[in-house]
Amino acid sequence: MIMGETKPYEPKIAAFLCNWCSYAGADLAGVGRFQYPATIRTIRVPCSGRINPLYILKAMANGADGVLVSGCHPGDCHYMSGNYVARRKFALIDSLLKHVGLEEGRVNFSWVSAAEGVRFAEVVKGVTERVAALGPNTGVFKVDGGGTDE
Amino acid sequence: MKISKEKFGQSFDALTAEYQVVAPVSEAGAVNFKTAKSFSEVKQDYLNSKLPPKSLLFPQHEKLLSYVKEGKDITVKNELKVGKTVLFGIRPCDAKAMLLLDKVFKNDQYRDPYYFDRRDNTVIIGLACNKIAPTCFCSSMGISPACSEGSDLLLIDLGDSYNVEVITEKGKELLASLGELSELSAQEQALVDTVKSAQTTSKVDVSTITAKLDKMFDNSYWDTLHEKCLGCNACSFSCPTCHCFDISEEVIKSEGSRVRTWDACMAPLFTLHGSGHNPRDKKKSRWRQRMMHKFNYFVHNNGDIACVGCGRCIKGCPVNMDIRQAIDGVNKAEVVVD
């Protein structure tokens, strides 16, 4: 790095990935050496149906700049219907979070299969750009530790 | 002796340079005690604040200390912040409540620095009540709408001026910076006398409650009292004398803090042991605790009833649990007092 040049802002993104598809997709991206930004912190979940809305809220509260939730394509769930059930939940979460003033692009949902290594890299790239454009999390859920508004 | 509101306002504004001045302010549809920068922000005509002023000395959520771990080194930082404060416009019930809180946070063995360092740096300017709400029952609790207990200075609103009464040395010192006082007119004196002799219309009888409760731990009264209670903390959090708290550690990665947060006897979690056992596992026992603590244990420990009759719990309760009725219920219980 040249002296005086500041390191570009790198967001921290909590990525909740389904064990049976997106997690394996991330693995495949690694094996295939498809480059993607080192912005995600992966948390493996057994199914996108396991995602509790509180995971997303708590990640935002504890200072993640963005969240990525990724599961199997509808119809491909390892447990038959986990992602169908999750899909209904995600649609409501997404809508409510925007309603209360969380910036569009902070919380992202996608379906990535175990075979889509390239696509996984693309999704992460896209999400990183979106979150980076928003800058550090100062959002509605960010807890500053003060404990009071004053 | 009186001071004109104009002059008082100017002194008030001047005080904000040296002190944190906390006063009733109307915000988001409710009057509460907040830091005021000028007298013009102060809400003049109000019955009482929605929430009690206790949070100024005993915040709902307070960092006691914080720590950072770097490698093997741990740095601990004291988070106690104290500045000189003037608390303007608190009602006699809340001023009395401060005296009760004092007894909780200081005894012959222990002095809570977080509460007391603030307390010692706070001057209280009380404001007598010209209007009395139907839910007020302070007259039954040994005080009155113009009681001076707990205030350093007591003001009575006379329209364009305040009647000023010096109660303590602290108040006398502050008065020096407030400006010249002038004599009351005969008419104003009459108004002062009226306010001073006023009593609340709502009354309860607490003359024998402590003695009765001594014998009521196993009374069947508790079997039904609690029934409609939802078990929320609205009453405790809006009470100027409730003071129970919880201390916990809040840690994210290698940084953390020790915090003190209000808790309340109405919450089952308050008494839940780590083992899973809960000695107060029923709403019945939690309501008994609330009544006992206020009207019996506190009297035995500190010589006073831990209720000042502000009526906030009555107004705030979602199911209209009325502490006056709860007291009446104890009075009616068939217990023989020695």
Next chain:
Amino acid sequence: MNSIIDDIRAAARQLLADGKVDVVIGYEKGSLPLKSTPCFVRSPQDADKLIWDETCENNLATYAAQTAGKKAIIAKGCDSRALMVLLQENQLVRDDLYIIGVSCPGVIDKNKIEAETGEIIEATITDGKVSVKGIACDKEYNFADVKDATCQTCRYPNPVIVDLKIGGSVEVPQSDFADVIALENKSDAERKAYFKEQMSKCIRCYACRNACPMCYCQECFVDCNAPKWLTGGVDSAENLLFQTGRALHLAGRCVECGACSRACPQGVDIRALSRKVNKDVKEMYNHESGISEDIKPALNVYSADDPEEFLVKE
């Protein structure tokens, strides 16, 4: 109204005398003007305590599961919807429950009145007029003008499940989600500011949660220690996390009784969150909770062509 009260009392007396139920959960006159209070009647002679009017604002379904034995419950439209969901979720045994349904004209928003008149000293309700003697001023209101916000958007004033129906039915008002749409149409910054202001008032007393008939988790996430979802801090960010988490947990379950908002001692607009979720559930999944025993909760089922607009744009 008076004949309804007589009928409620007669029904309660009979049920208790016949031993069909152990307790009748209803309303009695409260200690404050324009306020009723829940009451538990256990003997026929106490049945005369029961009342019914526009102040009966609590959702008694909240007490249903907590009260032991066979119980009769006075249920408005929203209360009956709550009972229906609780039955669907296996929280209640149908045979232990006797639902006395009463159609509801709406309840009074006391806070709205007190904002003008100051604390109420005396009040009477006659023929759709509410006369109030307040500490600041006296005023007369049309009931329709001081009806609780929830009741103004109510689509189910008539009980959906009853064992005994008392009184006539109430005309079902036309209602859409105009209140939610108004908020949706505001800018992101305005909505953010609105919720921040509302959440700054919250003192986390959990009256909303405890008043809610649907909030019956053995351990609420706010009380959970491991993981610790909330720190106990009372800033607007944490309060929003609590209220959003709660609203999402009620998705497809909330019966829009408004008990949360009415219970709030701080006047937080809690419904603004649950109404938004309810609107989404209705629009996306065409579901309304607690209106029929046969309809499964929206989040328990799915369809292959559910909307996917929320997916990240690639």
